[in-house]
Amino acid sequence: MADMTAFTWMIALPLLAAPVIYLIGRLVRPDGEALTRWAALVMLGLTWIPFAIAASDLNADGVQTYTLGTASLRLDDLGLLLAALSLGLGTIVVFYSGPYMAADDGQEKYYASLVAMVGVMMGLGCAADLFNLWVWFEAMAIASYLLVAFYHEQPTSLEAGVKYLVQSAVGSVFVLLGIALVLSQTGTLDLTEIRAAAPESSIPLLAAGGLFLIGFGVKAALVPMHTWLPDAHSQAPSGISAMLSGVVIEAGLVALLRVLSALVGIGASWGELLMVFGAFNMLIGNLMALRQTQVKRLLAYSSLSHVGYMLLGLGIAFYAQQAAGAEGGFFHMLTHGMMKGLAFLAAGALLYALHASMGDHGPLTISDLSGAAQKYPWAALGLSVAVLGLAGLPPLAGFMSKWQIFVAGFETKNEWIEALVVFAALNSVLSLAYYAPLVNALYRQKPSDAVLAGGPLPSLMNVPLAVLGVAIVAVGVWPSLLDWLSGPAGRALIASFGF
Numbered sequence: 001m002a003d004m005t006a007f008t009w010m011i012a013l014p015l016l017a018a019p020v021i022y023l024i025g026r027l028v029r030p031d032g033e034a035l036t037r038w039a040a041l042v043m044l045g046l047t048w049i050p051f052a053i054a055a056s057d058l059n060a061d062g063v064q065t066y067t068l069g070t071a072s073l074r075l076d077d078l079g080l081l082l083a084a085l086s087l088g089l090g091t092i093v094v095f096y097s098g099p100y101m102a103a104d105d106g107q108e109k110y111y112a113s114l115v116a117m118v119g120v121m122m123g124l125g126c127a128a129d130l131f132n133l134w135v136w137f138e139a140m141a142i143a144s145y146l147l148v149a150f151y152h153e154q155p156t157s158l159e160a161g162v163k164y165l166v167q168s169a170v171g172s173v174f175v176l177l178g179i180a181l182v183l184s185q186t187g188t189l190d191l192t193e194i195r196a197a198a199p200e201s202s203i204p205l206l207a208a209g210g211l212f213l214i215g216f217g218v219k220a221a222l223v224p225m226h227t228w229l230p231d232a233h234s235q236a237p238s239g240i241s242a243m244l245s246g247v248v249i250e251a252g253l254v255a256l257l258r259v260l261s262a263l264v265g266i267g268a269s270w271g272e273l274l275m276v277f278g279a280f281n282m283l284i285g286n287l288m289a290l291r292q293t294q295v296k297r298l299l300a301y302s303s304l305s306h307v308g309y310m311l312l313g314l315g316i317a318f319y320a321q322q323a324a325g326a327e328g329g330f331f332h333m334l335t336h337g338m339m340k341g342l343a344f345l346a347a348g349a350l351l352y353a354l355h356a357s358m359g360d361h362g363p364l365t366i367s368d369l370s371g372a373a374q375k376y377p378w379a380a381l382g383l384s385v386a387v388l389g390l391a392g393l394p395p396l397a398g399f400m401s402k403w404q405i406f407v408a409g410f411e412t413k414n415e416w417i418e419a420l421v422v423f424a425a426l427n428s429v430l431s432l433a434y435y436a437p438l439v440n441a442l443y444r445q446k447p448s449d450a451v452l453a454g455g456p457l458p459s460l461m462n463v464p465l466a467v468l469g470v471a472i473v474a475v476g477v478w479p480s481l482l483d484w485l486s487g488p489a490g491r492a493l494i495a496s497f498g499f
Helices: 006-027 032-061 077-100 107-125 130-148 156-186 191-199 201-219 227-236 238-262 271-288 294-318 323-354 377-390 398-413 415-442 449-453 459-477 481-496
Strands: 064-069 071-075
Touching: 006 032, 006 064, 006 071, 006 077, 006 107, 006 415, 032 064, 032 077, 032 156, 071 077, 071 130, 077 107, 077 238, 077 323, 077 459, 077 481, 107 130, 107 238, 130 191, 130 201, 156 191, 156 201, 156 227, 191 238, 201 238, 201 271, 201 459, 227 238, 227 294, 238 294, 238 323, 238 481, 271 294, 271 415, 294 323, 294 398, 294 415, 294 481, 323 377, 323 398, 323 415, 323 449, 323 459, 323 481, 377 398, 377 415, 398 415, 398 459, 398 481, 459 481
Parallel strands: none
Antiparallel strands: 064 071
16 A cells, blocks of 8 residues: 555545544534534644645645555645635635534534535545546535535425436536546546547547536536526525535536546647636626525526636636636636635625524525624625625735736737627626625615514624635735645646647
């Protein structure tokens, strides 16, 4: 057996901790639920140690590889970016979930699944061959399904979970068919060897790429494979909504990028395809969000739009074979994780105070938020910072990441891409049409009945909101703070093309 390296411990610790956390909750009485919460937080805290060592090793020695039998894990800068996003948001969500989930049964399942999901997503980012990529992808679907359907006694939550499970399963079948085609044509599943073995023109490999686009596109919420997303995001616990929007769909996108970069030499126009999907995602996401009256559904549809910006940047990278587009796309992946994480956590805090703490499992509507800033100033401020950042207002993080994508588009000197950048900028302005009423409602003078009857908000719930809010402002003012992640990840993607 090969010696375990820092990055393999980074993946293994959460996976080993998950069953222990579950057993603590089941076997220790009467304080098992509190212990599971602390165990989850401690284990993710400890995982930062091998993460830091792995990041240092990667910077000093280049790509890290671990092989056991025929299975290989490879940590490059793209894998490190996904690990940082998963571990960062996961740690914040576990802390936030303490007061949010305090009155719920089954917390051992919640925390065990959440910690496992963090480990699985880090493993997915390090998968070096197609079969293991599929295994990690399936494990992520199972862990996230348990969390989407956490409130399974509620029909709407169970329906959302079943829809998510069925669509994920169909996507997985498409991925498996694609893997079979690649193996039949190249004789290997190793992502690096596939690129070397793939012929320049191959209809079966083109078909495999299409199957991967659909299969991984389900999890990455590419329109029209997105229909699970609004139900899952709105019915899951708010911390899980933040993870689904901030990390899970990004993990699906990373998996898609891995396989397309291995097939980049077969003559397909993957860059053009990604940009077309990006345009559809921006437009459909914004138009659907405009119609929403429920806050979490509105935020869910806006995620479609932001996946569109990532696809635009990454499509530019595939088309022009330049790192700037990929760096912008990955920068937006990070800022979107922070902004959408804050948006869902702040909306969840208000949902908790106005509904959940009083035993009401109804949705949080925009009309409920009227005057909420008077009673819940920190949650209202957090939600405002998040949605204004998502809309791309300076000096917040969302403006900087969108700007980097737009600059990369204009640098191609391609008229169609420049037109697409203008289209993306107009969509950013359009998003204000549903973000602005949200902020306006929060600061109205006359509180809604829900706000007047609302209960207190636990002070600990404000801590993650403050951390994310400060980070969004800081990255907006000093975007170079994330260069150590987004820059190398963009260059790693370009290097994976083999050019």
